[in-house]
Amino acid sequence: MTTLATPQAQAKIPRVGGGPGRRRAASLTIAGVLGFFAAAAIVAFATLDFSGVRFQKSITSAQRFFARMFPLDFSEPGELLRLTVLTLAIVICGTVLSAIISVPVAYWAARNTSPHPSLQWVGRATTVLARAFPELILIIILATMFSLGSLPGILAIGLHSVGMVAKLFADAIEQIDEGPRTAIRAAGGTKMQQFVSGILPQVTPSWIATILHRNDINLRASAILGYVGMPGLGYELSASIQRLDYKRAMAVALLLFLLCAVMEIISVFIRRMVLNSGHTASATPTPWERARGALMGWTAVAVIAASACIAQPNWSDFLTIWAVLPERIAYFFPFSTGEYTWPQAFAMLWDTTAIALAGTLIGVVFSSIIGSLAARNVAASSPARAGARLLLLMVRGIPELILAIVLILVTGLGGSAAALALGIGTVGLLGKLLADSIEEVDPGPERALKAVGASRPQVYFSSTMPQASPAFIGHMFYALDTNVRAATVLAVVGAGGVGQAMFNAAQLSKYNVVATFTLLVIAVVLSIEGLAVLLRKLLSY
């Protein structure tokens, strides 16, 4: 008996997390990494020119710009409508494609469904790589392989989105209740049956929410894909700007913004309906409640079918591509920085990273204020909270590209305007994520400090923030790596940096140079992700 009791007694000894020494080392490392990034961001901010002289100059150029902008040119409304529908159709096809690819990838990547540890690794690596690969580069590469039209755009959106969609799909699978699946296995069900009957019903609401969320992101990204030839509003926008026809360009930009805003509202509405359906259903569902699911399903099918018809991808390309594929792949080798020396290449890489760092810094500063005020447990009143939430929603709805175009045209600057555009976009994204994580903290310690007699700011800093900060740090790095990719891509509107070199090379058909710079950007993105993983681990000590 005593020998049996020993391991139990040992298990009772509290986990000490490696003791104070390890904890101190961990906090020092965390402080070091965060301090390094803060310093880099401040240096980046300082090197980008936000100075007052320029600002005054930019007011005059803004006046000139706005004078050339009005009245907005909404001529040929039929054409604008066609472009709007086409944009939506292409984006929906791309999102659906990513959802289809994501199912098996997520099944492999999820810890509890992965058939083998090596496949789990493959699944996770696929999501990380797909995320790191900017869709704009994908579309440039795909455009060399396929004929023009909607297909490269659909594929670029579809493949890049797998990074986020499959990751969130896998996370949802890992959070399921294993019971129903075990029951089906115990009853002799096949793996496929376990998945369809045990897992799918549990993850469906979360998967639908993910797809809708990604569709909104893709719609905003469509603006930028238009710059490299994807048909739709984005293309019209870039063509108008190249003609210096700002009246038309801003009309298209406004239309695109409204489209994004309307889609965002529709998807918020559907998400709420889907995520709450389990709670609101009464014991005896009304006929409407019973029909609703089927109705929504068929509507989705109809929308997807219509999108495929409208987008008219050139499916036959899939038959002809294989013959030329090896030759096209050979375009991307050997690696070379082209006309640039390596030091120049790294300097350009820093320029891009600096835009991302400065944008993230701006975003972090403002979102930590607005995001906190948007949280139920911090906001002074519910109207204040609703106001902050609405502000974040609106900011999130503006495509970064449009923001960047307007700012670059207004200020006449490249890098700092792009950083500002990224900063504003980051406020929308990070503010919402922060507000959500603050609302999720355990309210108990907050109550305890309230009982101690602490003031609201004291409760916030001593209880709310320490609980929410690991999530916030995670979101911050997510924003930073999104911004590195976005800063690369914003080169299409003159942000400079490594993106500029890539587009120049692409126009000269030097795809090996494009590939080399792409790998450099991916290396930066992956090292940021790696640091984020390290920090998450250290924060648990």
Place this chain on the structure above:
Amino acid sequence: MSNAHAVEIDGLVKLYGGTRALDGVSLTVGEGEIVVLLGLSGSGKSTLLRHINKLDVPTEGHIRVLGEDVASLRGKGLRHLRSRIGVVFQQFELVGSLSVLENVLTGTLARLSGPRLGTWMYPKELRTAALGHLDRVGLAGREHQRSDTLSGGQQQRVAIARALMQSPEILLADEPVASLDPESSQQVMDLIREIGRERGLTVLCSLHQVELAMSWGDRLVGLRAGKVVLDTPASGVDRDSVMQIYSAVAPGVPAELAALDATVPHLRQAVS
């Protein structure tokens, strides 16, 4: 025991929607008294405690605590009163990611102005005092550990040290041992009583274990369905009369069922 009253509650009623969580509670607690609130979960013990430091607002009735009219207090005045009342919660309510020392130091926030981030932002003498309190609760040497790495009983002792940092005059304990194993329960209950005696604190502690309550407090107050149904000195009281407050005892059951029957249509209405 002095004659001054630490807590005076008169005709306290609390409605949550249509439910009467407290139904006309009147209770006076003298300074330095150690009182146990007994009752089933849902009998109103926690609600009563939450009214003493205005974490909850009465629907009707008056509460005076340490000579202050609780209802009229807000802002700074309310925070000052709260700083004089230490609270120990069932779930400890420590910030798990912070160190033991920092959790203890948060007990002094009401005395400091402005937010604090990290132990270094607290004055040195408070840090020394915090170490003293940790020593008192038997956790010397644990100060730099992450608080969620401690066992439940240890976490509750950290919470007691946090309350001690307030130099409280009243100590409220809401089911302080409901989440602990018997051995840690005994340690924590002993500690609360010792500290109460040492410092002459007024202690109000809610419990649901009758045996523990009878041997622990000076005075037992039983609650059922939001009403005080028992108020007696702990010494010389017999077990059966205490058990009356529980519906588990045979005579109580029909009455409880009748009460339930009366509320069921009402609850049905509330649900639909």
